[in-house]
Each structure stands twice: as C-alpha cells, then as structure tokens.
Amino acid sequence: MDDKLQNFLTNAFAPYGDFPARTDVTRELLANLRDKFADLKEQGMSDAEAYQATINSFGDVSEIMEQVPHAKADASAEPQGHKSIHQVIKDAMKMAKLSTSKFSSSELKESDLSGTDLEDADFSFSSMASSNLERSNLSGAKFRASELRRSSFAGADLTNANFSASDLSDVNFAGANLTGTKFAGSALKGAKFADANLTGTNFSHSDLTGVSFDHQTLEGTMFNSSSLKNATFHGAILHDVNFHHADAKHTSFDGATMDKVTYALLKGAKAKLDGVTVA
C-alpha cells in the first residue's frame, strides 16, 4: 500500500520534473498520507476504501507548487543539453506504463504527448492548451472540465473518452476515433472533425458553432440540445442521429442523406432541409 501511495505522489508531481525540495516535499507528504491511510483503516475501512479516501482528500498539487521553488514547465526555459520537461513527462509515462494514471488538475500547457499510451488516464480539470496528443491511445481517458483549446488529437484513439464541460475551441480531431466519446456541455467552436469516426459520439449541450461535418457518416451521433449555428453537414450521411432540442435553424444540410426519423427530428427543430435525400 505504501507503494501505491508513493506512486500516487510520484504521478501527482510528475508534471514538475525535478525540483530542489522534491525529496523533502514527497517524504513529508507520504508520511501524512500513510498516517491518514492507517487511521482510516483503524476506523474499519478496507484497503481499497482507505486508499481512495486518502487520495480523494489530497487536493490540488499545483497549490503546493505555488509555495515551492521549481522550474517553470516551459521547454524553452530548459538549459541546453537537458531534456525538456515535456520530454521528461513523456519518458516517465512510457517507462511507468502510466495507463490509468491521474494527471487531474495538472498544468500541462503545450505538452507533447503524441504517440503515447494513455488509456484510461485522467486529465480532468487540467490546463492543456495547445498540447499535441496526436496518434495517442486515449481510449477511456477523462478530460472533464479541461482547458484544451488549439490542442491536436489528430489520429488519436478516443473511444469512450470523456470531455464533458471542456474548452475544445479550435481543437483538431481529424482522423480521430471518437466512437462513444462524450463531449457533453463542451465548447467546440472551430473544432475540426475531418475523417473522424463519429459513431455514437455524444455532443449534447455543446457549442458546435460553424463546425463542419461535411461528407461524414454519422451513425447514432447525439446532438441533443447542442448549438449548431452555421454548422454544415454537406453531403453527409446521417443515420439514427439525435437532434432533440438542438438549435439547427441556421445549419446547412445541403446534399445530406438521412433516415426518416432523423429527418423528422430536424424538421421539428425547424432546420432547412431542401436538398436533403431521405433514404
């Protein structure tokens, strides 16, 4: 169990690389976590329950780092001949096979995490603007309430990933696998989805202003209560797509093909449907 608590701390501090007081800080925090864990066990919790409760009440590591001198997480500030902080994180992840890792509430702006195995990793509440996650395995990953504007997920596997309530403006999802991915309540203005797999993707309550779904095949995709102002579905094939309560009045479906149910839903949403083929 000590190993698990130690790992938790190692992961929590991973984004900061090496900093002078690191050994001292983690030693003291580990002692605190051990004490808490032992106390909860004494109160009758199982190992798993006590571990979960201990890490749940840990809080936000960035709060600690405000008080501890450390190098800025900025590649350009690194001395010559040293690995950049992002390279350090990336190497550490690869070595530790950090699938199922927690990076929640992390400061990872402009990180290069391309081609990395990050299955089920948790990046919730993180600041990751302009990051490169191209071709990474992010199936089941969590990015809830994360800041990801201008990041690229091109070619990434995001099967069943969760982006609820995140800022995804101008993000590139070209060629990504978004099967079952949840974007509920996210800002997606300017996002690109060319050649992405959008089967069962959930865009409910999201802002998709001006987004192009041209020539896409949409199967079971959910746009309920989303804003689709000036979005385009030119030449797209729509099957079993949900537009309940969507704002589709200023959305263009020119040359799209769709099933009767989808057509009826869009008609109810007062969408302009001239040039649509019902098949």
Add this chain to the structure above:
Amino acid sequence: MIDKQPITSDLLRGHTDTIILKLLTSGDCYGYEITKLVAEHSSGAYQLHEATMYSSLKRLEHDGHIESYWGDETLGGRRKYYRITATGREQYQSNQRSWEEAKAILSHLL
C-alpha cells in the same frame, strides 16, 4: 464520500493560515494531526485537503511564523512537526482581530 465539501469550503479555505496558527498555539503538531484536528474541531464539517494544508505550512514557515523539525519516531516513517514562533503568535492575534472586525462589519451587511 469523505471529500464531500460543503459550499462554505472556499470561504473557510481563506482562513487556513489562521486556523493552523491557532492549532499550533496549543502545541506542536505534525501534518496529518493538523488535518485530523481541523476535522474534529469542526465536527467533520471542514476537511482540510493535504495540498491546501501543506501549501499553508510552507507559506507560514517561509514567513517565519512557524518552524519545523523532524520527529524521532523509530517505528514507521518519520514525521515533520511544526512549532509556532513568537511572530506567529503575533500574526495569529492580528488575524483574530481582523476577523472580529470583518465579522462585525459583515453582520451589518449580510
């Protein structure tokens, strides 16, 4: 869930430094002891996060309001203890007065 925080959490968080100074006026404490005492003294209503506490301890130490020393436990890991300094006691008195003033003002306004 043990980490469920009431809505007042942010309001209380702003007083973490003073809460810790007050605890240390009645004796030296190590990290987990502080979070545990905060939970006990508030009847479980305020769960101080480790990170919030640690950040506050480092700030207080840097400002000379508290000092730390390693304990001499032989069993298990060693604990780092914190002791309040003379300026820490003054700071606590001053924070306490500010709070009383703020409370008086707010009681008229809220």
